[in-house]
Amino acid sequence: MTTPPPLLGNTVPVASRAGRAFGWTRSAAVGLTALAVLAALLAPVLAPADPAQLTLDQLRPPSAAHLLGTDALGRDVLSRLLFALRTDLLLMVFAAGLPMLLGTLIGAVAGYRGGVLDAALRWAADIFQALPVYVLLIALVFVLGPGTSSLLVAFSVLGWVVYARLIRTEVRRVRERDYVSAGYLLGLSHTAVLSRHVLPNALRQSLVYLATDMGMALQGIAVLSFFGLGVKAGTPELGAMVAEAQVFLRSHWWLAAFPGLTIVILGSSIAALGDRLGDRGEAG
Amino acid sequence: MPAGRLRFVAGRLAQVVPVLLALLLIVVLLQQLMPGDPARVIAGPRAGAEQVARVRHDLGLDQSIPGQFWTYLTHLSDGDLGRSNRTGIPISTIVGERAAVTVWLLAGGLVVSTLLAVPAALVMALRPRSAAARLCARSLTIILNCPPFWVGLMLASVLALRTGWLPVGGFGEDTGQRLRSMVLPCLTIGLAAMPLLARSGAASLRQVLAADHVTTARSLGLSGWPLVRRHLLRNALPPAVTLLAVQAAALLFGAVIVEQTFGLPGLGAEMVNAASQRDFPVVQALTLIFGTAIIGINLLADLAVALLDPRTTWR
Numbered sequence: 001m002t003t004p005p006p007l008l009g010n011t012v013p014v015a016s017r018a019g020r021a022f023g024w025t026r027s028a029a030v031g032l033t034a035l036a037v038l039a040a041l042l043a044p045v046l047a048p049a050d051p052a053q054l055t056l057d058q059l060r061p062p063s064a065a066h067l068l069g070t071d072a073l074g075r076d077v078l079s080r081l082l083f084a085l086r087t088d089l090l091l092m093v094f095a096a097g098l099p100m101l102l103g104t105l106i107g108a109v110a111g112y113r114g115g116v117l118d119a120a121l122r123w124a125a126d127i128f129q130a131l132p133v134y135v136l137l138i139a140l141v142f143v144l145g146p147g148t149s150s151l152l153v154a155f156s157v158l159g160w161v162v163y164a165r166l167i168r169t170e171v172r173r174v175r176e177r178d179y180v181s182a183g184y185l186l187g188l189s190h191t192a193v194l195s196r197h198v199l200p201n202a203l204r205q206s207l208v209y210l211a212t213d214m215g216m217a218l219q220g221i222a223v224l225s226f227f228g229l230g231v232k233a234g235t236p237e238l239g240a241m242v243a244e245a246q247v248f249l250r251s252h253w254w255l256a257a258f259p260g261l262t263i264v265i266l267g268s269s270i271a272a273l274g275d276r277l278g279d280r281g282e283a284g
Numbered sequence: 285m286p287a288g289r290l291r292f293v294a295g296r297l298a299q300v301v302p303v304l305l306a307l308l309l310i311v312v313l314l315q316q317l318m319p320g321d322p323a324r325v326i327a328g329p330r331a332g333a334e335q336v337a338r339v340r341h342d343l344g345l346d347q348s349i350p351g352q353f354w355t356y357l358t359h360l361s362d363g364d365l366g367r368s369n370r371t372g373i374p375i376s377t378i379v380g381e382r383a384a385v386t387v388w389l390l391a392g393g394l395v396v397s398t399l400l401a402v403p404a405a406l407v408m409a410l411r412p413r414s415a416a417a418r419l420c421a422r423s424l425t426i427i428l429n430c431p432p433f434w435v436g437l438m439l440a441s442v443l444a445l446r447t448g449w450l451p452v453g454g455f456g457e458d459t460g461q462r463l464r465s466m467v468l469p470c471l472t473i474g475l476a477a478m479p480l481l482a483r484s485g486a487a488s489l490r491q492v493l494a495a496d497h498v499t500t501a502r503s504l505g506l507s508g509w510p511l512v513r514r515h516l517l518r519n520a521l522p523p524a525v526t527l528l529a530v531q532a533a534a535l536l537f538g539a540v541i542v543e544q545t546f547g548l549p550g551l552g553a554e555m556v557n558a559a560s561q562r563d564f565p566v567v568q569a570l571t572l573i574f575g576t577a578i579i580g581i582n583l584l585a586d587l588a589v590a591l592l593d594p595r596t597t598w599r
Contacts, residue, residue, distance in 0.1 A: 025422060126303075127303050130303040131303065131579075132575045132578040133533060134534065135533070135537065135540075135555075135574040135575060136575070138556070139311075139314060139567055139568070139571040140314075141559075142559040142562075143317045143564075218429075219429070219431050222434075223432075223541055226431075226433050227559070229556075242431075242434055242437065249445060256434070257438065257441075259434075260435075263429070263430075263431050264429050264431075264434075266429075268425050268428075275425070
């Protein structure tokens, strides 16, 4: 028997200090993430200049004409930052989303079917989780050659395991529930039961993990680009911008500071959103 | 050693074998993944047809995949990791010269991250609803999302360039200079590793706090630092050691980043340089070395925790 919902009329909601503070952080996280997505989407409209336009106004400090100054090649830093946000957000979504898609498919099929497939998955996952992911990431991107496609391939190859494992466990748990058996009794096919009734209930944990993973993917992309192994040279990208600014650290610290700060804000906001998703799941 | 322990150690060692074999297989197969003809790519653009054929033969690329695997294994068992493409220096020599810097950097990073993480973990576990704990939790989220290369540059900008207290990068000649040039890298890597350590530490402390023996100690009137030291920290240590080992991979990746950022002559910087100059044998050998190191650290941690914890039961 389920407990009846509390009567709203009789209870007085008391917002604790902790609750209010959390609310504040979360609105900030939602706001900043939304701002970043909007800024990335509207980059061509918002950018005051062409991010690739070379000028002779080189290494200017922030001013009214160039709000964040110009870089060593005379390009407007604010415009580059906006377009870099676009590059990074897009890459981040795919670098975290593709492994999730792949892992969910593998995990769902293995967990649902069980037997040899499931045993093989568990064996592969054990080995994969003992392997040094980050080192293999560098090696894999190196072997495939720099560029966005090899970044995404490397992230997918190395990242699917966690999702497969999470989904497999959840699917095996959910599979035994009554409503799933009811689905069969109503004559639904395996695919229909899996996609309509089992997966949606198994996905929540993966989504919580996805939020953490996005921050890590963002950093991974930035680091590889910082090393010159990521995006093609010249593409506006946050890590690459820091790398270009490294030489001018003494005289033009802001050139390195702003792109890095953007990564920190974006990653933290998404992580805070993920925490919220996790807490909500625990409560309900 | 009693039979139960021996069986445990043997069992854990046996678990490592397939992982090591998988790592070796991946390292050998890496060259197959290269676009185009791997021998052509490895020999470099200026190599003639004859040279390419020699590289192909040297690397065993004219053999089948099991054959290549076997060749690599036999070379490895002789301690032969191959030679660098750029310089022709044997890779084992490069590793010997550069390993010490990486090891010291990791040790320093570990000390810094522990010093930072333990107080944060204590606050979050002992006073979970306090303002300080909330501040810690949020700071950890932010620190976790700071890219280490950027943190390193910002620290260098503030602590080295502005004040001249510390060298910005490079590696000095004598011991004093070297120590000074390790300060910023250790700080950076410690900061990068600290959030995960603090979180997992707090989680394992919370578990201990809920245990019966802590309730008993509290009911006997024990509180404050004696309680923390005698009943909490000691019991929270084994899970923390395991978690630390799990983070060895992240710490090592941090070392790769930090060495490159600060221009330290370590293994990580060598790997990145080799990767950007398309020096395949070096990348291959270092992937193997880093991988083996991480697998080894995890193994050691598991063994240490099980053997040192008196509560372990041997079945």
